Amino acid sequence: MAKVAIPSVDEVLRGETGCVVVARFGRAATLAAVRAALEAFRAANKGVGLQPILNRDDVAAAIASRAAEALEAQDAPRLRRVLNLTGTVLHTNLGRAVLAEEAVVAAAGAMRAPAALEYDLETGSRGERDDIVRGLVCELTGAEDAILVNNNAAAILLVLNTLALGRESIVSRGELIEIGGSFRMPDIMARAGTRLKEIGTTNRTHLRDYADAIGPETALLLKVHTSNYLVQGFTKEVGTNELADLARERKLPLVDDLGSGTLIDLARHGLRRERTVQDALKDGADLVTFSGDKLLGGPQAGFIVGRRDLVRACAKNPIKRAVRLDKIRLAALEATLKLYRDPDRLPDRLPTLGYLTRPLDDIRAQAERVEGPLGRALGPPFEVGCCACTSQIGSGALPLETIPSAGLAITPRAKKQSGRQLEALAAAFRRLPVPVIGHIEKGALILDFRCLDAETLFVEQLEKLSRMPLDAEAEP
Numbered sequence: 001m002a003k004v005a006i007p008s009v010d011e012v013l014r015g016e017t018g019c020v021v022v023a024r025f026g027r028a029a030t031l032a033a034v035r036a037a038l039e040a041f042r043a044a045n046k047g048v049g050l051q052p053i054l055n056r057d058d059v060a061a062a063i064a065s066r067a068a069e070a071l072e073a074q075d076a077p078r079l080r081r082v083l084n085l086t087g088t089v090l091h092t093n094l095g096r097a098v099l100a101e102e103a104v105v106a107a108a109g110a111m112r113a114p115a116a117l118e119y120d121l122e123t124g125s126r127g128e129r130d131d132i133v134r135g136l137v138c139e140l141t142g143a144e145d146a147i148l149v150n151n152n153a154a155a156i157l158l159v160l161n162t163l164a165l166g167r168e169s170i171v172s173r174g175e176l177i178e179i180g181g182s183f184r185m186p187d188i189m190a191r192a193g194t195r196l197k198e199i200g201t202t203n204r205t206h207l208r209d210y211a212d213a214i215g216p217e218t219a220l221l222l223k224v225h226t227s228n229y230l231v232q233g234f235t236k237e238v239g240t241n242e243l244a245d246l247a248r249e250r251k252l253p254l255v256d257d258l259g260s261g262t263l264i265d266l267a268r269h270g271l272r273r274e275r276t277v278q279d280a281l282k283d284g285a286d287l288v289t290f291s292g293d294k295l296l297g298g299p300q301a302g303f304i305v306g307r308r309d310l311v312r313a314c315a316k317n318p319i320k321r322a323v324r325l326d327k328i329r330l331a332a333l334e335a336t337l338k339l340y341r342d343p344d345r346l347p348d349r350l351p352t353l354g355y356l357t358r359p360l361d362d363i364r365a366q367a368e369r370v371e372g373p374l375g376r377a378l379g380p381p382f383e384v385g386c387c388a389c390t391s392q393i394g395s396g397a398l399p400l401e402t403i404p405s406a407g408l409a410i411t412p413r414a415k416k417q418s419g420r421q422l423e424a425l426a427a428a429f430r431r432l433p434v435p436v437i438g439h440i441e442k443g444a445l446i447l448d449f450r451c452l453d454a455e456t457l458f459v460e461q462l463e464k465l466s467r468m469p470l471d472a473e474a475e476p
C-alpha cells in the first residue's frame with residue numbers, strides 16, 4: 001500500500017514554487033491559501049488506497065500552484081472592465097459616461113499628490129471646494145451660482161430639504177418619476193422631509209392646477225423632466241417658462257430637475273435637440289439640477305445651479321457635507337467642463353459625444369471587418385451577419401429617441417432550443433477576459449458596434465469563444 005506523500009505547510013512555502021507565490025502575494029495571504037489547498041488535497045486523497053508514490057517536492061509545487069490560482073482569482077478586480085455593445089451609450093449598469101482622457105489625467109493627478117482642495121492659495125486661508133469649478137459652471141450655464149454634490153438624486157434631496165423642509169412641494173402627477181432602482185420621486189421627497197402635493201392627472205396638468213394648489217404651506221414648485229418615458233396623446237404639461245411667471249407672482253422658488261442636463265445644443269451635432277441647462281435658466285427656473293455622468297460626459301456628480309441666495313442656502317445645509325464631491329471627481333469634472341469651452345472639438349474629445357455622433361458608415365465598416373473573424377470563432381452552429389440596429393442615448397436622455405447604428409446579429413442555425421443556445425452564447429461573451437455585453441432581440445444576439453473603440457482587443461479574444469461550451473446542453 002503506497003501512501004500519498006503530503007508535505008507540510010512549511011515545505012510548500014519553502015519550495016521553489018512556494019517562494020515565487022510568497023514573493024507575489026505576501027506571506028500571510030499565501031499561508032492561508034496554502035493551508036486551504038492542503039486541506040482540499042487531503043480531503044481528495046482521504047481513504048485512497050493504492051497510489052503511485054509521489055515525490056514530496058512535486059506535491060509541494062502542485063499545492064503552491066493551486067494556492068497561487070486561488071490567490072489570483074481573489075486578486076482579480078471585482079469592478080471589471082467590459083465592452084459595451086448594448087447600443088445604450090450611457091448605460092447606468094455599465095457605469096454611464098466614459099471619461100475624456102483630460103479628465104482621467106486630472107483625476108490621477110489629484111490622487112497622487114496633495115491638492116489645494118479647500119485652500120485659498122492667495123490668502124493661505126480656508127477655501128471652499130466647489131470654488132474649483134463654480135466659475136466654470138457659471139460661465140457655461142449662465143447661472144448666478146453653483147454647487148456640486150454626489151449625484152443628481154443628492155442634488156434633489158438637498159434642494160428639497162433646504163427649501164421645503166416640513167412644508168409642501170407641488171409636483172404634477174405626470175412627473176412623479178421612477179428612475180430605476182429605488183429612485184422614486186415621492187420617496188425622495190418624503191426622505192427630504194417635504195410633503196408632496198400632487199396636482200393634475202397623469203396625462204394632463206394645467207397652469208391653474210398649480211395656481212389652485214398654492215397655499216400658505218407651499219414652499220416651492222418642482223418641475224421634473226420625464227426622462228425615461230413619454231406621455232403621448234391627449235396630454236398637457238406646463239412649461240418652465242409659464243410656471244416661472246406664476247412662481248414669481250406668488251414669490252415661490254421654481255426648481256427644475258433636468259435629469260441629464262446637456263450644456264450644448266445637440267442639434268449642432270446631428271442629434272435631436274434636448275433642452276439645455278441654459279434653456280431651463282432662461283425659462284425662469286430658480287434652481288436647476290442635473291447629473292455629471294449623463295449627457296455631460298463627466299464623472300458621477302450632481303449640479304445645483306441658479307439663484308445665488310437659494311444656492312447659498314443649499315451650501316449651508318449640513319446635508320451638503322454628507323453628499324459633497326471628493327477631490328478626484330472634482331478634478332475630473334473641472335477637466336471635463338473645460339472641454340466645453342471649445343464645442344467644435346467636443347465630439348473628438350468627449351467620448352460620450354463621440355459615440356453619439358459616430359458616423360453610421362464608420363460603425364458599419366467596423367462590423368464588416370469583424371464579421372469574418374467572429375463567424376470563424378463561433379463556427380457552423382451560428383450564423384453571423386451584419387445588421388442595422390438602433391442605439392439609444394440611455395440614462396433618461398431623449399426617451400424613445402433612437403439613433404441608427406450597425407452591428408452583428410448572431411443566430412443559432414438549429415431552431416431547436418435556439419433560445420437557450422442564445423443565452424449560452426451571451427454568457428460565453430460575458431466570460432471573456434474583457435466581458436462583451438450585447439443584447440438578445442428577436443431570436444438573435446445583437447452586438448451594436450457604436451461604442452466599440454477597442455476593436456483589436458475585441459477581435460483578439462474571439463478565439464477564446466471557440467473553446468467555450470456554446471451548445472444549449474452546456475448551460476444548466
Ligand SMILES: *Cc1c(COP(=O)(O)O)cnc(C)c1O
Nearest residue numbers: 151152153225227259260291396
Ligand atoms: C437620472 C435622473 C435623476 C437621478 O440622477 P443621478 O445622477 O443618477 O442621481 C434624477 N432625475 C431625473 C429626471 C433623472 O433623469
